[in-house]
Amino acid sequence: MAKLSSGYDMPLVGLGTWQAKPEEMEQVITTALQAGYRHIDTAFNYNNEESIGKSLKKWFAEGGKREDLFVTTKLPNFGNRPADVEKYLKLSLEKLGLDYVDMYLVHMPFSFVKDENSEAQAKDAEGSFILDVQDPVEVWKEMEKLVKSGRARSIGLSNFNIDQVQRILNNSEIKPSNLQVELHAYMQQRPLRTFCAGHSIVVTAYSPLGSPGAKQHFQAKYNYSPDKFPDLLGHPVVKKIAEEHGKTTAQILIRHAVQAGVVVIPKSSNPERIKSNVDVFEFKLTDEQMQELDGLDQAEKGRIFDFRFFKGVEEHPEYPFKNEL
Ligand code: A2P
Numbered sequence: 001m002a003k004l005s006s007g008y009d010m011p012l013v014g015l016g017t018w019q020a021k022p023e024e025m026e027q028v029i030t031t032a033l034q035a036g037y038r039h040i041d042t043a044f045n046y047n048n049e050e051s052i053g054k055s056l057k058k059w060f061a062e063g064g065k066r067e068d069l070f071v072t073t074k075l076p077n078f079g080n081r082p083a084d085v086e087k088y089l090k091l092s093l094e095k096l097g098l099d100y101v102d103m104y105l106v107h108m109p110f111s112f113v114k115d116e117n118s119e120a121q122a123k124d125a126e127g128s129f130i131l132d133v134q135d136p137v138e139v140w141k142e143m144e145k146l147v148k149s150g151r152a153r154s155i156g157l158s159n160f161n162i163d164q165v166q167r168i169l170n171n172s173e174i175k176p177s178n179l180q181v182e183l184h185a186y187m188q189q190r191p192l193r194t195f196c197a198g199h200s201i202v203v204t205a206y207s208p209l210g211s212p213g214a215k216q217h218f219q220a221k222y223n224y225s226p227d228k229f230p231d232l233l234g235h236p237v238v239k240k241i242a243e244e245h246g247k248t249t250a251q252i253l254i255r256h257a258v259q260a261g262v263v264v265i266p267k268s269s270n271p272e273r274i275k276s277n278v279d280v281f282e283f284k285l286t287d288e289q290m291q292e293l294d295g296l297d298q299a300e301k302g303r304i305f306d307f308r309f310f311k312g313v314e315e316h317p318e319y320p321f322k323n324e325l
Helices: 022-034 049-061 082-096 119-124 136-148 162-170 190-198 212-222 236-245 249-259 271-278 287-294
Strands: 039-041 070-075 101-106 111-113 130-132 152-158 178-182 202-206
Touching: 022 049, 022 271, 049 070, 049 082, 070 082, 082 101, 082 136, 101 136, 101 178, 136 152, 136 162, 152 162, 162 190, 178 190, 190 202, 236 249, 236 287, 249 271, 249 287
Parallel strands: 039 070, 070 101, 101 152, 152 178, 178 202
Antiparallel strands: 111 130
């Protein structure tokens, strides 16, 4: 468990659900709960909260306890303005069939106005959109109210850079207890992790396996170069360490993060992979193996997702990766 500054515990491995098909979601969640996952990560715009809610309902009916679960969801970037915060959490809670979420994250530092003519935008942050400038500090004040009303136990941020997190820290009553960012062997987020450790912010790694499943989609839809997606699961160093332990390369990548205190949310829709991805607590990487894996870091060069598939987003004042472009 990772200890949050809010006082709650966050399970170190959660099930990621981005890019999971809504129609397979119910079965995926049931399998994950049976395999021992107690942490599920979703977002309003993953368009799967309703199916997750259906599985949870079944699990509760069979005796599963709400307090044993840790559910994270996120404020969509088209709801990223003070007046919409409460509305979107309510919508998520209704879909999930829950009275509260364990973690509510501001999904991205920048905001969009939802283009009512674009169905796709509402579903998957794709399609047309209009950039909208909002003050993240004002949004955060509304996030704090959700904690006070008991509808979010803990609150945090996602895809914010150090300066943006610092600004929230400087202007808040309730501090962000979690920051979710892209983090994997090629992009280990060392400066951000050091910063977060100094402010009691737990870091969650998305795309911990390098998001191999998104490769085709991003190539087809956004003309993404296939080189952007690293083959972490086939990397010789990861393979060697996997053989030394008799584990899969995915388990090594997940263990590498967990052993360093980073929360990981690998996505899988495959029952065997769902099971093995959470089975990383019965072995330990040696200091040498940790160092070998640390050595794969390419820092900013390893970033897969820079959000420039949102056309013109780098002009937004809250675009987080300006200095890196
Ligand atoms: P699948 O759902 O078919 O298992 P990330 O969490 O970095 O975004 O990676 C998710 C992608 O990695 C999905 O395409 C998922 O495919 C695949 N994946 C998840 N777990 C494993 C595993 N243990 N071995 C190989 N591929 C995996």
